[in-house]
Amino acid sequence: MQLLPLTEAIATHVHDGDSVALEGFTHLIPFAAGHEIVRLGRRDLHLIRMTPDLIYDQLIGMGCAARLTFSWGGNPGVGSLHRLRDAVERQWPRPLALSEFTHAELALAYQAGASGMSCGLMPRYGDTDLGRLPGTSLRTVRCPFTERLLTAVPAINPDVTILHAQQIDAEGNVLIRGIVGAAKEAALAARRVLVTVEERVERLRADMNALVLPSWLISAASVVPGGAYPSYAHGYYARDNRFYLAWDEIARDRRAFTAWMERYVLGAPNHAALLRALGVAA
Amino acid sequence: MSGPAYSPDEIMTVTAARQLVNGAVCFVGIGLPSAACNLARMTHAPDLVLIYESGTVGTRPKVLPLSIGDGELAETATCVVPLAEIFAHYLQRGRVDVGFLGAAQIDRYGNLNSTVIGDYAHPTVRLPGGGGAPEIATYAREVLVIMKQTPRSFVPRLDFRTSCGYLEGSGARAASGSPGAGPRAVITDFGVLRPRPGTEELELAALYPGISVDAARAATGWPLRIAAHVEMLPAPGPAELAVLRGLEAATREAHARPIRISLRN
Numbered sequence: 001m002q003l004l005p006l007t008e009a010i011a012t013h014v015h016d017g018d019s020v021a022l023e024g025f026t027h028l029i030p031f032a033a034g035h036e037i038v039r040l041g042r043r044d045l046h047l048i049r050m051t052p053d054l055i056y057d058q059l060i061g062m063g064c065a066a067r068l069t070f071s072w073g074g075n076p077g078v079g080s081l082h083r084l085r086d087a088v089e090r091q092w093p094r095p096l097a098l099s100e101f102t103h104a105e106l107a108l109a110y111q112a113g114a115s116g117m118s119c120g121l122m123p124r125y126g127d128t129d130l131g132r133l134p135g136t137s138l139r140t141v142r143c144p145f146t147e148r149l150l151t152a153v154p155a156i157n158p159d160v161t162i163l164h165a166q167q168i169d170a171e172g173n174v175l176i177r178g179i180v181g182a183a184k185e186a187a188l189a190a191r192r193v194l195v196t197v198e199e200r201v202e203r204l205r206a207d208m209n210a211l212v213l214p215s216w217l218i219s220a221a222s223v224v225p226g227g228a229y230p231s232y233a234h235g236y237y238a239r240d241n242r243f244y245l246a247w248d249e250i251a252r253d254r255r256a257f258t259a260w261m262e263r264y265v266l267g268a269p270n271h272a273a274l275l276r277a278l279g280v281a282a
Numbered sequence: 283m284s285g286p287a288y289s290p291d292e293i294m295t296v297t298a299a300r301q302l303v304n305g306a307v308c309f310v311g312i313g314l315p316s317a318a319c320n321l322a323r324m325t326h327a328p329d330l331v332l333i334y335e336s337g338t339v340g341t342r343p344k345v346l347p348l349s350i351g352d353g354e355l356a357e358t359a360t361c362v363v364p365l366a367e368i369f370a371h372y373l374q375r376g377r378v379d380v381g382f383l384g385a386a387q388i389d390r391y392g393n394l395n396s397t398v399i400g401d402y403a404h405p406t407v408r409l410p411g412g413g414g415a416p417e418i419a420t421y422a423r424e425v426l427v428i429m430k431q432t433p434r435s436f437v438p439r440l441d442f443r444t445s446c447g448y449l450e451g452s453g454a455r456a457a458s459g460s461p462g463a464g465p466r467a468v469i470t471d472f473g474v475l476r477p478r479p480g481t482e483e484l485e486l487a488a489l490y491p492g493i494s495v496d497a498a499r500a501a502t503g504w505p506l507r508i509a510a511h512v513e514m515l516p517a518p519g520p521a522e523l524a525v526l527r528g529l530e531a532a533t534r535e536a537h538a539r540p541i542r543i544s545l546r547n
Contacts, residue, residue, distance in 0.1 A: 025336055025365055026351025050365070051413075074410030076349035077312045081410075088408040100397075102412040103335060104369035111366050123374065125420050125460045126446035130412055133402065179336045179351045181365045226543040234353050241348040241537040272545050281543045 001172035001215040006196065006222040006270070010036040013160050013192050013219055017066075019046040021110075021158040021190065022055060025181025026076060027234060030164040031055050032227035032271035033196050038062050039266060048158055050106050050182060054230065054247050057081040058265070060096060061257050069099040069156070071106040078244055082251040092254065100133060105153045107182045112155035113189030124149040161190035164228045165213075166235060167204055168197045172215030175204045178234030180211055192219040196227040198236050226275045240280070286492060288518050290430070290471035293490050295321060295526060296518040298382075298428055298469045306379040307331040309372075309418050312350050314428045315382030320346060321526050333372060335414040337363045346533040354536075369414070373421045376461060381422025383415050383445065383465075384429050387437050390483050390504050392427065392447025392465035394419065395440040402442060412444050419445035424466040431470035433503040448482035455482070472498040473515060478507065488513040 004012070014020060014037055022030045034055040037045070046067040047056050054075065059065055061083030073084050087096040101109065108120035124140055131138055131151070139152045163183050167175045174195050176183060187193045195213070200223050206212050227233075230243035250260045268274040275281035286293075291314065298318035302308065304327035310319045316334075320343060323330045332341050336351035340360030347355050356362050363371070372378060385394035386409050396415055400406035419425055425447075429435060447465050448455045455464050464482075468475040473489035485507040486498050491514070499506045518526075 026349045027336070027353070027356070070411070072410050072413030073408075076351075077347070080408075085408045089405055100411055102416045103365065103414045104374065104417045107364075107366035107369060122370075126416075126455075126458055127443075127449060128412075128416055128446060129397070129402075129443045130416060178353065178356045179338065179362055181336065181351070184364065185366060225545045229541070229543060232353055234356060237541055237543045238353055238539075239349065240541040241352075242540070244348060245537070275543055275545065280541055281545050 001218040002220045003172065004220045004222055006032060006036050006224055007040070009194055009220040009222050010040055013194055014042055016042055017044045018159040019048060021048040021161040021186045023049060023161060023163055023181060023183045023186040024228065024231065025050060025179055026239070027179040027181070027232060028164045028176065028183065028228050029053055029055055029231035030162045030196055030227060031229060031231065032224045033162045033164070033194065034059055035265045035271065035274065037064060038261070048156060050103055051076070052081060052084055054081070054244065057083040057251055058261060060084055060087050061093070061251070062261060063093040065096060067097040067099065069101070069106070071101045071103045075244060075248060078248050082248070083257060086254070099137070100130070101153070102130065105138070105151070107185065109153045109156040110182045110185035110189050112153065113157040114185045117155055119152040119154050121150045121152055124151040156189055158186065158190045160192040160194060161186045162194045163187055164196045164233065166198050166233055167201050168195070168221050168223070169204045170202050172218060172221060173204060174213040174218060174221065175206050176211040176213070184211055184213070187213060187217065193217060194219060195221045196224040197221060198225055198227065198233050199223065224271050226281060227271060229275060229280060286517065288523060292523065292526060293518055294428060294469055294471055296522045297474065297515060298426060299325065299522070301426055301467060301469070302327050302330060302380065305329045307333065307377060309333050309335070309378045309381045309422055311382050311384060312347065313384065315384065316346055317526065317529070318428070319382070320529060321522065324525050324529070325522060333368065333378065335365070335368060337365050337368045339363060339368070339372070344532065345536040346529060348537055369417055373417055376421060378422045379424070381418035381425045381462070383418060383425055383427050385415070385427070385444070387435055387440050388427060388429060388468065389437060389440050389447070391449060391451045392468065392477065392484055393440055393443050393449065394427070394445040394447065395442045397442040397444045399441050415445045419447070420460050420462055422462045424463045427465050427468040429468070429470060431472050431498065431501040433501065436501065437503045448477060451482040452480065453482070472501055476509070478509070483507060485509045486512060488515045490515050491517050
């Protein structure tokens with residue numbers, strides 16, 4: 001594990017054309033890292049996330065992505081991700097290829113990737129159009145023991161997985177507390193792992209079964225207070241639900257979106273400056 | 283003459299809450315389902331077990347979450363498990379009694395579309411997609427659907443089938459081996475639709491006060507069948523409305539709270 005400034009960590013580990021998973025289910029979404037990808041002008045990324053959320057709405061709207069693998073693409077409790085919709089419905093600012101799964105399938109795909117399996121298996125029932133999508137990678141197989149029909153979901157192994165976490169200790173071990181989503185599986189499936197953290201401490205006060213990523217699994221880490229804003233870091237700050245509501249208006253219009261990104265992301269040298277400009281930090 | 287002393291959302295939420303039996307394990311979605319489940323938990327069903335797909339099990343939020351993964355859900359939960367576990371060990375393993383779903387479109391057999399309006403490759407409207415819904419629809423012992431009834435949402439033919447109801451009806455779902463029983467009720471802003479025994483086609487089973495059969499028919503995009511006996515549902519009671527409105531006021535207050543982040547180094 002290397003402790004690096006965020007710009008250097010992203011510049012070193014995220015390249016044009018990479019498959020990139022910024023995980024964190026509603027909680028601990030690595031916004032600061034995503035914004036740095038925008039600032040560095042990365043292109044043709046294959047973005048992977050269960051819930052694209054605002055961070056991928058931003059990356060897609062800024063033209064960073066060529067493909068999206070996802071399972072639920074809305075603004076939670078609010079409505080649409082307008083930039084994602086504009087890319088799919090009107091190819092703006094560029095066409096976006098979709099690989100679409102259910103939550104259970106995508107979680108299984110990460111788990112398979114983390115386990116060195118080529119696929120994960122789950123029972124197959126019912127008959128939906130999701131299994132008939134053009135180019136679907138799902139396959140139906142038969143259980144060798146029970147003859148039961150199973151869905152095989154191909155493993156996902158991102159080039160790089162990026163997480164936000166609460167703490168890193170002196171040895172570089174990382175602690176995640178609260179809603180964990182598929183963070184651990186996405187990290188263990190990846191070729192490289194980047195982590196941003198709220199703070200550096202001498203020693204993690206972690207319960208025995210806590211989610212700790214040992215330092216030797218992590219390629220690079222950066223200390224970025226507020227790095228999950230406007231999502232949240234349990235124990236540090238709450239989700240800014242007002243911002244999620246406000247994003248609906250900002251992202252609805254191409255010009256308003258571009259102006260927002262230019263002012264707050266491209267116009268800020270780093271995440272602390274963005275938080276100050278938004279009036280969230282002093 | 284004044285209208286009823288409650289909103290369409292309120293009577294939908296209260297009607298949905300009344301469907302929940304104390305002690306049931308519910309897989310909860312955000313929005314009206316979340317309001318209905320918590321209203322039930324705070325009134326007649328204190329031992330309702332609420333699971334949100336973010337991995338929060340047995341959560342008892344004091345304010346309604348905006349997202350499926352607000353911190354409030356984790357803080358008030360019995361335990362918080364990884365997402366893969368909530369789907370595999372709880373839902374897929376058959377540990378969920380009631381699943382709540384909404385959608386953009388529903389057909390007469392309770393199949394649901396939350397993926398696209400129009401053609402998949404060139405959609406008129408790209409919707410959020412399946413998320414947890416396809417598995418909830420399959421594995422929950424029974425499903426409750428909550429959605430507003432309009433000819434555009436209650437359609438003769440789905441643009442895309444995201445989640446299974448009764449498939450083509452007349453036992454098709456059971457024949458497919460689906461573990462769960464399917465949608466037991468569809469709660470709308472007109473009343474409640476239930477599957478007709480045998481054909482499993484949704485029929486109008488109950489109406490809210492002051493709503494006519496013709497109004498419900500006009501809001502449906504297929505020729506809506508009417509049950510032999512249409513139940514007249516009671517209006518929300520004052521106690522239910524007081525709890526629901528209190529919960530929503532607390533929620534609005536919580537969501538309006540400004541966030542402050544301290545930039546330590």
